[in-house]
Amino acid sequence: MRAAGLLALAAPCLFAQETALPPLAEALAQEGPQMVLRKLPGERSRGEILELLRGEPVEFTTRVRQRLQEPAQQRQAQAGVAAEGYRELLRRMEGRRIDEQGGAGSLVSGGSAPRILSMAVESGAVEQSQRGALTTFRGNLLGVSRWLLGAEQFAYCDREASPCGHWSDALRGIAFHVSLDGSRSAGGAPGQMRNWGARWEFVNRRDPRDARFRAAWREVVENEELKTRRDSFAAARESLLGFAAQDSYRSLLDQLVAELQNPEASSTARAAEVIESYIERAAALARREPGWQQRAENAQAAQTEFAALRDKLVSQALARMSYAVEFNAFRPASGTPYSGARFVISGSPMGNDRVLLTGNAGATWWRRTGRNARSLALRDVEAAVQLDRAAGRLSDSVDLIWSLAGSYRRVQRAHAAALEARLTLSVRGTPLKIPFALTWTGGDGGRGTRDTPPRP
Amino acid sequence: MPCRLMPGQSANADWEAPAGTTVHLSVRADGDDPQALELDFIRYDGATIRSDPAEIIVASGRKPLVVGLRGLSGGARGWLIETGQAGAERRLRRLRYSPLDPARDYIVEGK
Numbered sequence: 001m002r003a004a005g006l007l008a009l010a011a012p013c014l015f016a017q018e019t020a021l022p023p024l025a026e027a028l029a030q031e032g033p034q035m036v037l038r039k040l041p042g043e044r045s046r047g048e049i050l051e052l053l054r055g056e057p058v059e060f061t062t063r064v065r066q067r068l069q070e071p072a073q074q075r076q077a078q079a080g081v082a083a084e085g086y087r088e089l090l091r092r093m094e095g096r097r098i099d100e101q102g103g104a105g106s107l108v109s110g111g112s113a114p115r116i117l118s119m120a121v122e123s124g125a126v127e128q129s130q131r132g133a134l135t136t137f138r139g140n141l142l143g144v145s146r147w148l149l150g151a152e153q154f155a156y157c158d159r160e161a162s163p164c165g166h167w168s169d170a171l172r173g174i175a176f177h178v179s180l181d182g183s184r185s186a187g188g189a190p191g192q193m194r195n196w197g198a199r200w201e202f203v204n205r206r207d208p209r210d211a212r213f214r215a216a217w218r219e220v221v222e223n224e225e226l227k228t229r230r231d232s233f234a235a236a237r238e239s240l241l242g243f244a245a246q247d248s249y250r251s252l253l254d255q256l257v258a259e260l261q262n263p264e265a266s267s268t269a270r271a272a273e274v275i276e277s278y279i280e281r282a283a284a285l286a287r288r289e290p291g292w293q294q295r296a297e298n299a300q301a302a303q304t305e306f307a308a309l310r311d312k313l314v315s316q317a318l319a320r321m322s323y324a325v326e327f328n329a330f331r332p333a334s335g336t337p338y339s340g341a342r343f344v345i346s347g348s349p350m351g352n353d354r355v356l357l358t359g360n361a362g363a364t365w366w367r368r369t370g371r372n373a374r375s376l377a378l379r380d381v382e383a384a385v386q387l388d389r390a391a392g393r394l395s396d397s398v399d400l401i402w403s404l405a406g407s408y409r410r411v412q413r414a415h416a417a418a419l420e421a422r423l424t425l426s427v428r429g430t431p432l433k434i435p436f437a438l439t440w441t442g443g444d445g446g447r448g449t450r451d452t453p454p455r456p
Numbered sequence: 457m458p459c460r461l462m463p464g465q466s467a468n469a470d471w472e473a474p475a476g477t478t479v480h481l482s483v484r485a486d487g488d489d490p491q492a493l494e495l496d497f498i499r500y501d502g503a504t505i506r507s508d509p510a511e512i513i514v515a516s517g518r519k520p521l522v523v524g525l526r527g528l529s530g531g532a533r534g535w536l537i538e539t540g541q542a543g544a545e546r547r548l549r550r551l552r553y554s555p556l557d558p559a560r561d562y563i564v565e566g567k
Contacts (some may be wrong), residue, residue: 032552047470047549047550048550050470051549051550213528214491214528217491217528221496221526227506230496230497230504230524231497231504233524233559234497234499234504234522234524234559235499235504237499237520237522237559237561238499238500238502238520238522241520241522241561241563242520244520244561244563245518245519245520245563247468250468250469250563303557303558303559306558307555307556307557307558310555311555
C-alpha cells in the first residue's frame with residue numbers, strides 16, 4: 001500500500017476577456033438592420049425604423065445610459081452593461097462547474113474539458129512513473145482559437161447575426177492537453193513533455209431539431225424559478241417604459257422616423273449618425289426623468305438574470321449524460337513511451353449540476369518495432385469511476401466539492417488499484433480551484449511488469 | 457370578433473383601440489415549426505399574462521405592452537399577431553428572436 005499526497009492548483013479559465021459594445025455603425029451592419037437600411041429611405045416604414053431600436057433594446061438602453069455617465073464611467077460602460085453582466089454570470093457558472101478535468105495525475109478523466117485553457121500543477125501523483133511536479137495545460141480548441149483571434153469568449157450563438165458561426169459546433173467538442181515535468185528526472189532538463197493528448201466530446205444536443213433538446217426546452221419553460229424571474233423581468237421592463245409613453249419621447253421618435261426616411265439617410269454611416277443624434281436627445285430626456293437610470297439598471301439586471309437562469313437550466317437538462325473519447329501519448333521519465341485511448345461517460349444521477357458521476361474505460365499500448373514489421377503490444381487496461389458532489393460553502397468566498405474515485409488497472413500480469421478522496425476548494429469569483437487529495441494504491445506491487453514492450 | 461388593434465394615428469402609440477376592448481395576442485413563427493418562436497408572456501397594465509394567446513383588455517391612456525418571446529435558437533423569425541374569431545388573425549409586427557434580449561416593447565393607447 002502506498003499513500004500519496006496530491007496538491008494541485010487548477011485555474012480552469014485563465015483568459016477571460018472583456019468585449020466592448022460595438023460602434024453603432026457596426027451594430028447596424030448586421031443582417032437584421034441591413035434589411036431595413038438597404039431599402040431606399042422613402043420605402044422604410046415607421047415600424048421597420050422603430051424595429052432598428054427595438055432590435056437590440058438592451059444595447060440601445062446601454063448606449064443611452066453611457067451618455068448619462070461621467071467620462072470615466074463611460075469608459076467602464078464601454079463593455080456593455082447588460083451583455084457584460086451576462087458574460088460575467090457565465091464566467092461565474094463556469095467557475096462553479098464540478099465536472100472539469102484537472103491535472104494529468106487524476107485517477108479519472110473528467111466529464112468535460114475547460115472552456116478555454118486551464119493549468120494544473122501537481123506534486124506527487126498516483127502513478128509510480130511520475131515523480132516531482134507535473135504541470136498540465138488543458139485547452140479547448142474553440143476557446144483557445146477565439147482567444148488567439150481576440151474574439152469574444154462567451155459570445156451568444158445567434159445563428160444569423162452570429163459571432164460564433166458553424167465552426168464553433170465543430171471546434172467546441174475538441175480539447176487538448178500537454179503535461180510538462182518540472183523536475184530534473186532521469187537526468188533530463190525541467191520542462192520536458194511527459195504526455196500529451198486530444199479529446200473529442202461527441203454529443204451535441206443543442207440542435208433545435210433534436211427531440212431531446214426540445215424536451216429539455218419544454219421542461220425549462222415550466223420551471224417555477226424561471227417563471228418568477230420572468231415576472232420580475234417583465235415588471236422591470238414595463239417600469240422602464242413609462243418614459244417611452246411620454247409626448248416628448250414620442251415626438252422624438254417622430255423626428256427619427258422622418259430623418260431616416262429622408263433621402264440623405266441612404267447610407268448605413270449616415271443612418272448611424274442620425275441614430276447617434278437621436279440617442280443623445282433621448283439621453284437628454286432621460287436625464288430629466290427621475291429614477292430612469294436606476295430603473296434601466298434594474299431592468300437590465302432582471303433581464304440578465306432571467307436569460308442566465310434559462311440557459312443554465314437548459315444546459316443542466318442537456319448535460320445529464322455526456323460522452324467523450326481521449327487519445328493520450330505518454331513519455332515517462334524512464335522506460336518506453338506508450339499510447340492510450342479512453343472512453344469517458346459522465347452524467348448526473350440527480351438530474352442537476354451538483355452531483356456528477358463519471359466513468360472511464362481504456363487501454364494503453366506500446367508500439368513494437370521488430371526486424372521486419374511494426375506492431376502494437378497491450379500494456380494495460382483500466383477502468384475508473386468518480387463521484388463529485390458540490391458540498392456547500394466553507395465561507396462566503398469558498399465553495400467545497402467532495403470527490404471519491406476508484407480505479408483498477410491490469411498491467412500485463414499484475415493488478416493495480418487505487419482509491420482517492422479529494423476535497424476541492426473553489427474560490428468564488430475567481431477561476432482558482434485548490435484540491436487536497438488522499439490516495440491509497442494497492443495491488444501486487446507491480447511484480448511481473450516491465451517498462452519495455454515484449455519482443456515481437 | 458374582428459381584430460381590434462389599429463395602427464396609431466400619430467407617433468404617440470404603436471396601436472390604439474377603444475378603452476375596454478378585449479384583444480388576443482399571440483406569436484406565429486415563420487416556417488413549419490411553431491415551436492421555433494413562441495409567445496412567452498405579455499406584460500400589460502401591471503399584469504403578466506402567460507397564456508397563449510394572451511388576452512388583454514385595453515386600458516385608458518397610453519400603456520406599455522411588453523411582449524416576451526421564447527425561441528429554440530437565436531435569429532428565429534415570426535410575427536406578433538392579433539387573433540380574432542374563426543381563426544382570423546392579423547400581423548402586427550415582424551419579430552426576430554434574440555436569446556439575450558427576449559422581449560419587445562410597444563405602446564398601446566386606449567381611447
